[in-house]
Each structure stands twice: as C-alpha cells, then as structure tokens.
Amino acid sequence: MADDWSPDRYLTYADERGRPFVELLARVRAAAPRSVVDLGCGPGNLTGLLAQRWPDAQVTGVDSAPAMVEAARALGDGVRYEVGDVRDWNPADRVDVVVTNATLQWVPGHLDLVRGLVARTTPQGWFAMQVPGNFDEPSHTVRRELEQERVYRDHLRDLPAPGSYDAATYADAVRPLAAHVDAWETTYLHVLDAAADPDPVFTWISATSARPALGALEAEPALRERFVAELKERLREVYVPVDGRVVMPFRRVFCVAGR
Structure with missing residues (x-):
C-alpha cells in the first residue's frame, strides 16, 4: 500500500483537529519538565505548542511517516523531529512528559502499549x-x-482499521501506574463549509480513516476514481448541508496520567 499521509491534506482542518490537543494539554500539570515527547506528531503544527509551554524542555516529535517528519522539520520551531514507530519507541532514559494525540487508534489492542508508555515516564512524569x-x-x-x-x-x-476504547477502560489501564488519573470523552460538532468544498467530510476522512483504502487502490486508478465518487455521493446523502454548512459529530476520548 502506498504511503498516502499527506501533510497538506491533513492540515485542511487544522483548527478542528488541533482543539482536542489543546484541551488535552491543559490537563497536564507538569511544571518544569526537561524532556517532552510527542508520539505521532504528524506535520508538527501542534508539537510546537509543547515547546511554547515548556521552553526549557527538550521537545521531540516522532512520526512513522517520513513526509510528516519532513514537513515538521521545515517549521524550524526548535523541536527535534525523527521518524519512528510508537510501537517500537523505547528511549534510553525515561521522559518527563509523553503525549500521543490521534495516533494509538491505529495500533490494535493498544492497552498494553499505553501501560508501557506510562512506565517510560519519570517517577514524577x-x-x-x-x-x-x-x-x-x-x-x-x-x-x-x-x-x-x-x-x-x-x-x-x-x-489497517482504526479503533479505540472508552475513557473508563483507559483509566483502568493506567491507574495501577499513576497517582493521578483524569479520563473523559467529548463529542465535538464540527461545522464544515460545504460552499467552499461540496465534499467536506470526504476531505476530512481522506487524510485519515479513508487513507488505507485510497492508498490500496492507487495501483488501479479507474477503480480508485470510482470508489472516491461513490464514497462522496454516499457521504453527501448522510451529511446534508444546511445553509451551506455540514455538521459532523466527532467523539474523542482522553486520558491523562500523572505518576
């Protein structure tokens, strides 16, 4: 399957995708960490917020897609970016803050991985x-x-099929390792401009959940074109514009653990 992680397409809805990251970060109470890592940093537009909050920390962004890392490095934001897989991440030293945003859903059965990531933070991490x-x-x-x-x-x-658990399941997974656990769920109602883009939901998912299918069909251009046309049509039937806008509900699950 071709690597179809497009930084430009992913950033089409950067504000909407970024809001959960900001709200997640607000619940992290680290005062003066020395090391901060963003696992699954994407194009780096959000990782820079970590450097802004903790300017004295060494901030590292890790992503498995070279195109994303290349785009992140071009930001020149003082963050160190590197190509790597969250499943294989095993730093030589423990890290004060580990953040992973909209990444673990691509790792099947990732509760053990979550526990391992908590264990890789410092005793006050x-x-x-x-x-x-x-x-x-x-x-x-x-x-x-x-x-x-x-x-x-x-x-x-x-x-690859994305999947996740509810907030209570994540809380139960990390509680034996943490002194403080904060887990919650939020459903956002994203209002997308259907006047500027008649297929805004397709545009959104083409950068994320639909990427595996679109990549798999790249070797069959005609079939891929047909798939895209049918998917757009079916999504339009469900997400009907009102006054030129489409409302797309989006539930997200959060968990913060302080050791």
Whole structure:
C-alpha cells in the first residue's frame, strides 16, 4: 500500500483537529519538565505548542511517516523531529512528559502499549493521550460498507482499521501506574463549509480513516476514481448541508496520567 499521509491534506482542518490537543494539554500539570515527547506528531503544527509551554524542555516529535517528519522539520520551531514507530519507541532514559494525540487508534489492542508508555515516564512524569471514538458514525460506517462491495473487497482486504476504547477502560489501564488519573470523552460538532468544498467530510476522512483504502487502490486508478465518487455521493446523502454548512459529530476520548 502506498504511503498516502499527506501533510497538506491533513492540515485542511487544522483548527478542528488541533482543539482536542489543546484541551488535552491543559490537563497536564507538569511544571518544569526537561524532556517532552510527542508520539505521532504528524506535520508538527501542534508539537510546537509543547515547546511554547515548556521552553526549557527538550521537545521531540516522532512520526512513522517520513513526509510528516519532513514537513515538521521545515517549521524550524526548535523541536527535534525523527521518524519512528510508537510501537517500537523505547528511549534510553525515561521522559518527563509523553503525549500521543490521534495516533494509538491505529495500533490494535493498544492497552498494553499505553501501560508501557506510562512506565517510560519519570517517577514524577505525565502521560497524556487522545484518540477518536467516532467509529460508529457514518463517516466510518459508510466507508466500510463500500469497501465490502464485491467490486472493491478483493482489493481492500486486511486494511489497517482504526479503533479505540472508552475513557473508563483507559483509566483502568493506567491507574495501577499513576497517582493521578483524569479520563473523559467529548463529542465535538464540527461545522464544515460545504460552499467552499461540496465534499467536506470526504476531505476530512481522506487524510485519515479513508487513507488505507485510497492508498490500496492507487495501483488501479479507474477503480480508485470510482470508489472516491461513490464514497462522496454516499457521504453527501448522510451529511446534508444546511445553509451551506455540514455538521459532523466527532467523539474523542482522553486520558491523562500523572505518576
């Protein structure tokens, strides 16, 4: 499957994607950390906020997509960026603050990984995570139904499928390792401009949840074009514009653990 993580497309809704990160960060009570790591940093537009909050810390952004890391390095924000997989991340020294935002949903059964990340913080360290929890919304179910149609399913077998747990499950997972646990869920109602983009929900998911299918179909351009056209049409039927705007509910799950 081609690597289709596009920094430009991902940043189309940068403000909407960034709000959960800001609200997550607000619950981290670290006063003067020396080391801060953002696992799954993407194009780095949010990682820079960590450097702004803790200017004396060494801030590192890690992402598995070279295109994202390249875009992040171009920011020149004083953050060190490197290519790496969150599943393999194992620093030589413990870290004061570990943040992972909208990344762990791509790791199946990631509760053990979450516990391992908490364990890699210092005795006074902090771990903060956020994952989407909207996988029952039409933005996902419509796409999955289309992927299972006969014309596509042989091309789209065994695709990575994002998934997450509820806030209580994450809290239970980290509680044995933490003195302070804060877990919650928020459903955002994103108002998307359908006048500027007649397919705003498709634009949103094409940078994230639909990326595996779109990448798998790159070798079949005609079939990919058909898939995109059908997906857009079905999403328009569900997300109907009102006064030129589409409202897209988006549930997100948060967990912060202070050791």
